[in-house]
Amino acid sequence: MAKKHDSRAVAARILKEVLGGHSLSEASARLLPQLEDPKDRGLAQELCYGVMRWHPQLEALTRQLLKKPLKPKDLDIQALLFIGLYQLLYLRVADHAAVHESAGAAERLGKRWAVGLVNGVLRAFQRQQEALLAKVDADPAVRYRMPAWLLQRIQQHWPQNWQETVEALNSRPPMSLRVNQQLGSRDDYLQKLAENGIGAQIIEATRSGIVLDQPLDVGSLPGFDDGLVSVQDGGAQLAAELLDPKPGELVLDACAAPGGKSGHLLELAQGLQLTALDVDGRRLLRVQENLERLGFSATLDEGDAAAPSGDWSAQAYDRILLDVPCSSTGVIRRHPDIKFLRREEDIAPLVELQRSILTAIWPLLKPGGRLLYATCSILPEENEQQVAAFLAAEESARECGIDAPWGEACALGRQIRPGDASMDGFYYACLEKRAK
Numbered sequence: 081m082a083k084k085h086d087s088r089a090v091a092a093r094i095l096k097e098v099l100g101g102h103s104l105s106e107a108s109a110r111l112l113p114q115l116e117d118p119k120d121r122g123l124a125q126e127l128c129y130g131v132m133r134w135h136p137q138l139e140a141l142t143r144q145l146l147k148k149p150l151k152p153k154d155l156d157i158q159a160l161l162f163i164g165l166y167q168l169l170y171l172r173v174a175d176h177a178a179v180h181e182s183a184g185a186a187e188r189l190g191k192r193w194a195v196g197l198v199n200g201v202l203r204a205f206q207r208q209q210e211a212l213l214a215k216v217d218a219d220p221a222v223r224y225r226m227p228a229w230l231l232q233r234i235q236q237h238w239p240q241n242w243q244e245t246v247e248a249l250n251s252r253p254p255m256s257l258r259v260n261q262q263l264g265s266r267d268d269y270l271q272k273l274a275e276n277g278i279g280a281q282i283i284e285a286t287r288s289g290i291v292l293d294q295p296l297d298v299g300s301l302p303g304f305d306d307g308l309v310s311v312q313d314g315g316a317q318l319a320a321e322l323l324d325p326k327p328g329e330l331v332l333d334a335c336a337a338p339g340g341k342s343g344h345l346l347e348l349a350q351g352l353q354l355t356a357l358d359v360d361g362r363r364l365l366r367v368q369e370n371l372e373r374l375g376f377s378a379t380l381d382e383g384d385a386a387a388p389s390g391d392w393s394a395q396a397y398d399r400i401l402l403d404v405p406c407s408s409t410g411v412i413r414r415h416p417d418i419k420f421l422r423r424e425e426d427i428a429p430l431v432e433l434q435r436s437i438l439t440a441i442w443p444l445l446k447p448g449g450r451l452l453y454a455t456c457s458i459l460p461e462e463n464e465q466q467v468a469a470f471l472a473a474e475e476s477a478r479e480c481g482i483d484a485p486w487g488e489a490c491a492l493g494r495q496i497r498p499g500d501a502s503m504d505g506f507y508y509a510c511l512e513k514r515a516k
């Protein structure tokens with residue numbers, strides 16, 4: 081009997097959500113459990129991430145192949161077309177299986193009428209593949225699999241190496257770990273990995289980072305449940321290192337969820353009094369889970385960093401981490417749905433939100449204290465331009481330069497180019513409040 085939940089049908093349901101505006105990680109977390117077999121889940125995940133990585137091209141191809149656009153209620157069928165094309169172009173699935181299984185998934189989605197359509201479109205693609213690819217790839221945004229506005233920004237920002245940057249953003253990300261040095265050294269953990277047959281290298285730019293040769297399930301990582309390691313990109317690990325908390329200090333992580341950097345701050349300094357704040361109460365639960373696994377506790381507060389109120393805003397902090405909401409353009413390789421979901425017109429409101437958070441949080445920093453402004457963006461207006469505008473408006477603030485062997489120095493702060501030393505694209509600026 082045909083299964084109701086096969087990988088392609090579930091992938092189509094997930095992608096329907098993404099095409100409807102939801103995040104891929106959130107839709108995957110909700111719908112992947114429909115598949116019981118880890119192998120089926122693995123295939124569905126591969127299909128979803130692959131489709132979103134190549135979306136600009138797959139979308140252009142279906143536009144050529146469909147006589148008229150599908151209705152909004154049939155985004156799952158649109159997704160099946162992407163899934164079929166993705167397999168034909170990029171996966172080592174036999175062509176006839178890719179076509180047959182993708183068309184069959186329409187029936188499992190309760191849309192028998194679409195079986196013939198998916199079959200017909202995919203067969204038409206096979207017949208005209210070369211000519212169609214040449215036609216759609218004539219558009220640079222399709223050829224480089226990036227939205228046109230973002231491609232243009234990357235070209236402007238890195239005229240010398242924009243192609244490398246685009247390639248890095250289109251690549252599969254490595255899986256990186258952060259070793260909890262309170263429980264053992266990085267070398268000890270590398271040794272443990274080697275004993276378990278897991279190949280890995282240290283991430284030179286970081287004090288605790290390791291990059292695995294191959295991604296794997298966290299369940300296979302020695303000591304994961306006991307908090308020996310966390311999964312975290314190397315670039316993200318530089319945040320807590322740069323904030324450099326000292327034992328016993330009062331620290332505010334003002335945009336904390338899901339808590340990757342909160343956990344790292346607590347690993348770096350014994351007895352830290354950490355307040356982890358986030359506007360999203362559900363995401364704050366993830367902070368709780370992550371800290372529990374590491375055996376740490378912090379004060380968790382749901383609140384708006386742009387409008388401080390309540391207990392967390394009634395004290396002054398030695399250090400503040402401001403990992404603000406941003407365009408996430410530096411982490412597209414990890415979240416390829418950003419290419420589709422993020423629009424150019426989102427940038428100005430994000431810049432305004434960052435400005436209001438930075439302005440509202442600054443008074444909570446003690447004189448002589450340090451604030452690290454962080455984004456996973458590669459756009460200067462969210463980064464050095466944001467910091468420049470703040471410094472121009474706030475007399476008590478001064479930048480302390482980041483002297484580091486990683487990334488590129490900007491007029492203010494430092495930018496990691498995506499893929500640089502296997503890291504995601506992060507931006508950091510370190511600010512200090514003048515002592516009165």
Ligand SMILES: C[S@@+](CC[C@H](N)C(=O)[O-])C[C@H]1O[C@@H](n2cnc3c(N)ncnc32)[C@H](O)[C@@H]1O
Nearest residue numbers: 335336337338339340341358359360384385403
């Ligand atoms: C880049 S993420 C933080 C990632 C986190 N620092 C980590 O390392 O796991 C940005 C966070 O800011 C939160 N956020 C957005 N607007 C906020 C606001 N006005 N006040 C507080 N948190 C906010 C989002 O809910 C999101 O969890």
